[in-house]
Amino acid sequence: MQTAPRLGMVAGEASGDLLAGLLLQGLHARWPALTAQGIGGPKMIAQGFETWWPHSKLSIFGYVDALLNIRELLSIRKQLGTRLISNRPDVFIGVDAPDFNFGLETRLREAGIKTVHFVCPSIWAWRPERVEKIKAAADHVLCLFPFEPEILHKAGIGATYVGHPLADAIPMEPPRAAAREALGLAAADTVIALLPGSRKSEINYIAPALIGAAKLLARPGRRFVMPIVPGLRSLVEPLIQGADVQLVDGQSHTALAACDLTLLASGTATLEAALFKRPMVIAYRMNALNWWRMKGRGLQPWVGLPNILAREFLVPELIQDACTPDNLAREAESLLADAARRAALHERFVQLHELLRQDTARRASDAIATLIQA
Numbered sequence: 001m002q003t004a005p006r007l008g009m010v011a012g013e014a015s016g017d018l019l020a021g022l023l024l025q026g027l028h029a030r031w032p033a034l035t036a037q038g039i040g041g042p043k044m045i046a047q048g049f050e051t052w053w054p055h056s057k058l059s060i061f062g063y064v065d066a067l068l069n070i071r072e073l074l075s076i077r078k079q080l081g082t083r084l085i086s087n088r089p090d091v092f093i094g095v096d097a098p099d100f101n102f103g104l105e106t107r108l109r110e111a112g113i114k115t116v117h118f119v120c121p122s123i124w125a126w127r128p129e130r131v132e133k134i135k136a137a138a139d140h141v142l143c144l145f146p147f148e149p150e151i152l153h154k155a156g157i158g159a160t161y162v163g164h165p166l167a168d169a170i171p172m173e174p175p176r177a178a179a180r181e182a183l184g185l186a187a188a189d190t191v192i193a194l195l196p197g198s199r200k201s202e203i204n205y206i207a208p209a210l211i212g213a214a215k216l217l218a219r220p221g222r223r224f225v226m227p228i229v230p231g232l233r234s235l236v237e238p239l240i241q242g243a244d245v246q247l248v249d250g251q252s253h254t255a256l257a258a259c260d261l262t263l264l265a266s267g268t269a270t271l272e273a274a275l276f277k278r279p280m281v282i283a284y285r286m287n288a289l290n291w292w293r294m295k296g297r298g299l300q301p302w303v304g305l306p307n308i309l310a311r312e313f314l315v316p317e318l319i320q321d322a323c324t325p326d327n328l329a330r331e332a333e334s335l336l337a338d339a340a341r342r343a344a345l346h347e348r349f350v351q352l353h354e355l356l357r358q359d360t361a362r363r364a365s366d367a368i369a370t371l372i373q374a
Helices: 013-030 062-087 098-110 130-137 148-154 165-169 176-183 200-205 207-217 233-240 252-258 268-275 288-294 305-310 325-336 339-356 360-373
Strands: 006-011 035-040 050-054 091-095 115-118 140-143 159-161 190-195 222-228 245-249 261-265 280-284 317-319
Touching: 006 013, 006 062, 006 098, 013 035, 013 091, 013 115, 013 165, 013 268, 013 360, 035 062, 050 062, 062 098, 091 098, 091 360, 098 115, 098 130, 115 130, 115 360, 130 148, 140 148, 140 360, 148 159, 159 360, 165 268, 165 339, 165 360, 176 252, 190 207, 190 252, 200 207, 200 233, 207 222, 207 233, 207 261, 207 325, 222 233, 222 252, 233 245, 252 268, 261 268, 261 325, 268 280, 268 305, 268 339, 280 325, 305 339, 317 325
Parallel strands: 006 035, 006 091, 035 050, 091 115, 115 140, 140 159, 190 222, 190 261, 222 245, 261 280, 280 317
Antiparallel strands: none
16 A cells, blocks of 8 residues: 555553554554554544544443433434445544444445444354354454354354464563562562452442452461552542552553453453463352353353363353352462472463463454555
8 A cells, every 4th residue: 555544443441542552553464554443542643643532432331321322322323324424534443342343334334435344243152143243244254263263164253363462562571670669569469459440330340349358368478459540549449448559550461461460351461461471360250130141151161261262260260149249259269289289380471471462453453554545
């Protein structure tokens, strides 16, 4: 291509913003004059992205949250689609947020705008019927995991394995000492990072269990650090009363680099923890109605990404009723007491890191360039 493309993009919540920001950084290396507009967050804005709505508008989870916000979401999607059709970008990239993006991508594609979906939905874990929605919505799918393109190809969907941009961004040997210095933690401390998630619903349902576990795990020489998405601190501060937990705004990667162990919500953070080679206990709770609707849809026994990629329970998962302070503390103590188990996890996480480190930005930009030129 002789000229830099104009992109439309949508990324929902913090994890999508992180992925999209890393993608934009790589795309700018190929096309320095590239422009992009749509819905995004601070990581994307730092790469020159023009945001028409903040990504926080899409930071909801489950059927109950979606129903409560459905009118606003549909209005935003309609307005955004109309604006993009008027502006006609060279390609639209929907980053995760499938419930929002698939409908938007389908409309844009019908209007003659080429569409890319970045992050294959977990059709191999649950909701396999989504493959038909993907087929209608996306000209091409950029896949984070190596087994996904084959599944999509069988359905007649163009797809490319690009690896995971976090595997390129996170160093193979995390800067533990520098991270501890940045957070004011001593080299001799046993540091436990608590990552409750980036949604308000996750703070409400998961943070109390993590903080309760921290109280049970408290010992001399143990330090607890909890990174919080900016804007959610006011929800967390009342919960940590009586617990010796250090809150930090953002800096989840610094906390993971610094820690010896992490208790964290299921999601992208579990993959980040694996790339930082940190032992973990995965936790998740949600609204009872959401849980009732989702629990029968699982196609495999794992929910955490490290376990899904390994096809075995490398690390413990405590979901819904099992997500209690007592259970979290027990699993954490078991990991802290077993040096051989931690060493074995480290080796498996190194192998996972090597598998996912594929120079994602180059692979993704090649696929996008081919699509635009087609």
